[in-house]
Amino acid sequence: METSNRIAQEVPIMSARYARRFIQFMERRGVKRQALIKDTNINEEQLENQEACLSINQVMRLLENANWLMVDERAPFQFGQQLDLPSHGLLGFAVLGQENPRQLIGMIVQYLRVGLPLMDMDLSSTGSTFRIRLIDTWELGALLPCVAKIYMGSIYRIASQVCDHFEIQFCFPSGIKDEAWRTVAGNTDFRFDQPYNQVTMPLAGRPARPDDATLEFLVARNRQSTEERSRESDETVMQVREMIMSQPGRPCTTENIARRLDISARTLRQHLSAAGTSFRKLRNEIRESFATLYLKDTNVPLESIADKLGFSDQAGFTKAYRSWTGTTPGDVRRQARQKN
Known part of the structure; x- marks a missing residue:
């Protein structure tokens, strides 16, 4: 072991x-x-x-x-506060489109696990109050306080969209007064020498809707009304979106997603159809969003983007992207560079 x-x-x-x-x-x-x-x-x-x-x-x-x-022992927490969702990369950008507060909290945990695999997290809730407990999986030793503070700073920054008060507990001591900690997070009660590293936060409302033009590549929201969908189908759509976002490349097929959900491919197609969508539509929405982010915000070569998103070659990617947006990947990248 x-x-x-x-x-x-x-x-x-x-x-x-x-x-x-x-x-x-x-x-x-x-x-x-x-x-x-x-x-x-x-x-x-x-x-x-x-x-x-x-x-x-x-x-x-x-x-x-x-x-x-x-x-300054607060520095790791302050660094964590700089890690907003966009800082966590493509998956973080995808979460920005999440408008359900409860789902946002769950997805914060999911994507921090992917982006920052230094600690694991346990999420639980009672009513509208959520608790995220950090779990030391790598035996961090003397680094535990530093890493725990980074995680808490990032969770604080992201969850502030839907929570206006936090109680953060650390399992180690602090050498500065509570007043000094409140200068970095005024709406937070810091507790030290506690049994766990965890944050407790009640939901305060809905996240702000992203209206910045630079977020146009966000994963398309589910536009069908809830009256037209069964609870089971709606849950399936959410799970499929999350799975596609975590792995949009070649292994992302109807059969593989169905296997991960422990249902048949036919049942999966039925659930998606009942929700007014399809696997192909969901995957293309997400691939378009990720492709646009790569084109505008990175220098990743077009052939690499094509491979990441599951296309056999650059020509296939270019053709698909033109069909989605009416323009070519090269044009999008050139326009983005001109703006910069």
Whole structure:
């Protein structure tokens, strides 16, 4: 078990964009980049590569270097506060389209697990009050306070869309007064030396609807009225959307999704039809959204985008994208660069 865990820690699974943002955060506080990446096996090429991933060990070494260089114990929480949904990449952008507060909280947990696999999370609720408990799966040791604060800062930032009060508990002590902590999150009660690292938050309302033009690529919302759909079919549509968003490439087929849902492909098609949609329509909506994000906000080559989204070649991707939007991927990228 220990051997397999050590091997898992060397597998590149975490986007290098988190390391890049963290290093920039520390540099603004006067810490030199070379001091942060020393003995981490992280190089500049990885940090600048939009598609590069780092291993858990690389990230932990980076945090170890930073941990003793931090002069303010609130810094990890403040870094977490900078990790809004767009900072978590494509999946984070997808969650921005979620208008149901309860589902938003659940999807926060889901996508933080994908984007920041340093800790696991347990989500529970009583009425309209939610609790997210952090679980140390990598035996973080002395790094636990730093990582827990980063998670709590990000959860706080994201959940503030639907919650206006938080109680955050940490299982370690603090060397500063409560008043100092409230300066970073005024609507939060911080508790230290508690049994768990967890946040409790009651829902306050609905998330703000995204109206910024730059969010036009968000996953299309379910437009059919709830009166026309059964509860079971509606739940299936939500699950299928989530599964497609997590894996929009070639393995994303009706058969594979049905297998993951433990139903037949025929039953899946029936549920989607009852909801007024189809697997192909849902997948194309999501692929169009992700493709537009890649084209506007990254320099990923067109052939790589095509492969990520499940197309056999760039020509097929270009043809599909033109059919969805009336324009070509190349035109979208050129227009985005002109604006920048």
